[in-house]
Amino acid sequence: MIIEKKRTRIVKFYETGTAEVLKIEEVDLPEPSENEVRIKVDAIGLNRAEVAFRSGAYLETPNFPSLIGYEASGVVEAVGNKVTSVEIGDKVSTIPSFSMNDYGVYGETAIVPEHAVSNYPKNLTSEEATAIWMPFITAYGGIVTNGKIKKDDAVLITAASSSVGFAAIEITKLKGGIAIATTRKRAKKQQLLDAGADYVIVTEEEDLVDRVMEITNEKGANIIFDPISGPIIETLTKAAAPLGRIIEYGSLSSESAKFPFGQMLQKRLTVQGYILMDITTNPEKLKPAKQFIFEALEKGKLTPTIDKTFDFEDIIEAHKYMESNQQLGKIIVKVSS
Amino acid sequence: MIIEKKRTRIVKFYETGTAEVLKIEEVDLPEPSENEVRIKVDAIGLNRAEVAFRSGAYLETPNFPSLIGYEASGVVEAVGNKVTSVEIGDKVSTIPSFSMNDYGVYGETAIVPEHAVSNYPKNLTSEEATAIWMPFITAYGGIVTNGKIKKDDAVLITAASSSVGFAAIEITKLKGGIAIATTRKRAKKQQLLDAGADYVIVTEEEDLVDRVMEITNEKGANIIFDPISGPIIETLTKAAAPLGRIIEYGSLSSESAKFPFGQMLQKRLTVQGYILMDITTNPEKLKPAKQFIFEALEKGKLTPTIDKTFDFEDIIEAHKYMESNQQLGKIIVKVSS
Known part of the structure; x- marks a missing residue:
């Protein structure tokens, strides 16, 4: 047979x-x-x-x-x-x-x-x-696990028109933060507002640092969640609040950049390289992330x-x-x- | 009067x-x-x-x-x-x-x-x-509060021939870590060993990255406590272990440097600007630091x-x-x- x-x-x-x-x-x-x-x-x-x-x-x-x-x-x-x-x-x-x-x-x-x-x-x-899992755990790990978001923190989400960007906006709002999203062109502004962003900065038309300072009453952003890297790092350190945390989860830019030691020390900033796997391969970090996301999805508070x-x-x-x-x-x- | x-x-x-x-x-x-x-x-x-x-x-x-x-x-x-x-x-x-x-x-x-x-x-x-207070709280804040030292962590202490450097060596040892000190010239090597360093790298004679990798079995340093900043940052990211934390507490170098995004993302490193006042002006952070230092000094385990x-x-x-x-x-x- x-x-x-x-x-x-x-x-x-x-x-x-x-x-x-x-x-x-x-x-x-x-x-x-x-x-x-x-x-x-x-x-x-x-x-x-x-x-x-x-x-x-x-x-x-x-x-x-x-x-x-x-x-x-x-x-x-x-x-x-x-x-x-x-x-x-x-x-x-x-x-x-x-x-x-x-x-x-x-x-x-x-x-x-x-x-x-x-x-x-x-x-x-x-x-x-x-x-x-990818967008929500990535965003949770960046903003909650590593970013350590507290209520009323200003969270700057750069290049926000991605599934991770949308997830970051939703998680920021669920955690009581202020979601400031950036996008290069005006075309995606309304979609980011619809996704829940409190403010959208159109970077081709507005000065990122000026706008962040205006929105935060000159305090700066407590958490910056950035997939771009490269020369924008200098701008981001200027937009950061003292003791702010900059979470770099990608390098869409491959240009080299100066290390902004001045701002880093003056404001005692933290810059952290981060990828999803830091959370998903660590059961201690994955468990609370998964639970939060599962429950929020069940209740319709997060949107795929x-x-x-x-x-x-x-x-x-x-x-x-x-x-x-x-x-x-x-x-x-x-x-x- | x-x-x-x-x-x-x-x-x-x-x-x-x-x-x-x-x-x-x-x-x-x-x-x-x-x-x-x-x-x-x-x-x-x-x-x-x-x-x-x-x-x-x-x-x-x-x-x-x-x-x-x-x-x-x-x-x-x-x-x-x-x-x-x-x-x-x-x-x-x-x-x-x-x-x-x-x-x-x-x-x-x-x-x-x-x-x-x-x-x-x-x-x-x-x-x-x-x-x-200055040396021991600075070192404690860098290595314990921010560096989050765990037993057996390899701690790279650069420009270690300072009161903060000596303090960092002692605190690393008290916390069960491996203290790797660097100094430019051979002259200060013995004093660093006497202060308790497990290894001393003489940077004018030895390759820092090679030696750290050799000492740590190719794992790299879990914590790097550096007062130099500037171009050394690139070397330090190469000497760091995955998920390593680089604490920058000064800028002895005023040279500009490239931001090492590649290593930062590949190893998910954290670089943090840090000064003593982050601890001393925060009662929650100061209290455990002071208590640890006071008790260790009383017992003769830390040496001014x-x-x-x-x-x-x-x-x-x-x-x-x-x-x-x-x-x-x-x-x-x-x-x-």
């Missing part, structure tokens, strides 16, 4: 480059090893980190052939030995807490470590469930923002769309099988 | 400049106002901050005529209204927790705010009592380091000596009256 092996399709790539390096391949259905879970994927949420990883511009360099992808939702289809927290049939989504050199969720099927698998609030669709949905076959188009910077919120790839 | 006013001598200066701007002047004995204490000064401990203030290179600019001086010991001679924590006759020393635009302790007599007055361990001489003693009349010479950078430990000015 011939046992026909089940097949599935996953995305792999063999070299860094443009979106076209992504290949959908049919492979034998993989089995989860110890402490691993296999998910029948329903939807994939795209992240900038994946575009950077694919392009060779990420903190980690891919080992080829490489898998890709951090966030997906679906149903648990098989569990490896020692898995205790989920069962076959559970509806789950994945928390980015692994290296894409070990795991990747772009596929009809994904194998992920047990610690990366979470249930999600029942009021969310499976698409929405791929749009929660979805921009556009692509078909699995159009994964290359989806990556290209992300690189076009038109989106406001999560780009989803729907897997129908 | 003519009441003869009592006279006293204090140091004032009327312009920024070299040590010669310091003038000893005879004035009427001042009376303490509400919440102030008058101390009959026995000894003054000199600080680099005072040389910078006198030269016009400090965080604060003097308002002329200006007083000067943060640390003195002596006996309480008069108290203003509402002073409750000290009494006439108490032996005390001062904790730098005020602006030199408001108070200065260089004199036979000093008026200081009550919160800046502390008793000191009985086993210390009055000279030693002027050599404890005195380099040389000058007479009050030689205050200019004392400042010049500090600027010559020969000292290892506190420069004291003894006031005999």
Whole structure:
């Protein structure tokens, strides 16, 4: 008797480059090893980190052939030995807490470590469930865990028109802070106000430091949550309040910049490099973050923002769309099988 | 009947400049106002901050005529209204927790705010009592309060041949850390080892990053306590462990430097500008620091380091000596009256 092996399709790539390096391949259905879970994927949420990883511009360099992808939702289809927290049939989504050199969720099927698998609030669709952990945990870790937000703190959220930026605005407001969002062009101002920002600074038209000082009665921002880095750091230290904390969670700018020691010492600022994994790979930090986000999502106090949905076959188009910077919120790839 | 006013001598200066701007002047004995204490000064401990203030290179600019001086010991001679924590006759020393635009302790007599007055361990001489709060609270605040030292942490203490550097070595050891001190020249190596450093890196002869990596088994330093700033920041980020904390408590270097975003994000480092006053003006932070230092001094586990003693009349010479950078430990000015 011939046992026909089940097949599935996953995305792999063999070299860094443009979106076209992504290949959908049919492979034998993989089995989860110890402490691993296999998910029948329903939807994939795209992240900038994946575009950077694919392009060779990420903190980690891919080992080829490489898998890709951090966030997906679906149903648990098989569990490896020692898995205790989920069962076959559970509806789950994945928390980015692994290296894409070990795991990747772009596929009809994904194998992920047990610690990366979470249930999600029942009021969310499976698409929405791929749009929660990365933005909300990133924002929570930056503003609450590291930023140590207190009531009435002024929080400056730069380049705020991203899913993390929206999440940062919502979390700032839930924690009683004042959310000051920045965006380069006037076009996105209303959307940021709609998302809950108390103030929006359009940086192509307004002076960032002047406006922050005006808004905060010359005190400056207590927390600055910035994905840009580079020369803006000097501006940010000027906009900061004494003892302010600047959390750098990306480097959209690759320009070099001067270290602003003067402001740093005069105001005793803290500048901290930060990534999501600092929270998701630390159970002590992850637990309160997850709990806060889960409960706020259940109560409708946090809003997953979805921009556009692509078909699995159009994964290359989806990556290209992300690189076009038109989106406001999560780009989803729907897997129908 | 003519009441003869009592006279006293204090140091004032009327312009920024070299040590010669310091003038000893005879004035009427001042009376303490509400919440102030008058101390009959026995000894003054000199600080680099005072040389910078006198030269016009400090965080604060003097308002002329200006007083000067943060640390003195002596006996309480008069108290203003509402002073409750000290009494006439108490032996005390001062904790730098005020602006030199408001108070200065260089004199036979000093008026200081009550919160800046502390008793000191009985086993210390009055000279030693002027050599404890600045170095030990600065080091404690950098390594414990902000550095959050844990047992077995590797602590890199740069430019360690100063009273703060010695204090940092002792506090690191008391907290179970590994003290790695740096000094430019071989001459001070043995003194740093004698002070308790586990390792000393002579930066003119050895590569700082290579040595730190060798000492820490390629992990890097968990805490870096640096008074230099400037271009060394790039080296320090390379010597740091992932999630390491770099505490900048001075800017001996005035050269500009690049902001090392790459290392900052790759290792998620924290760089924090820090000064003593962050601790001494915050009662919540000051209390545990003072208690730790007081008890360790009482038990002989911390050592005030005195380099040389000058007479009050030689205050200019004392400042010049500090600027010559020969000292290892506190420069004291003894006031005999």
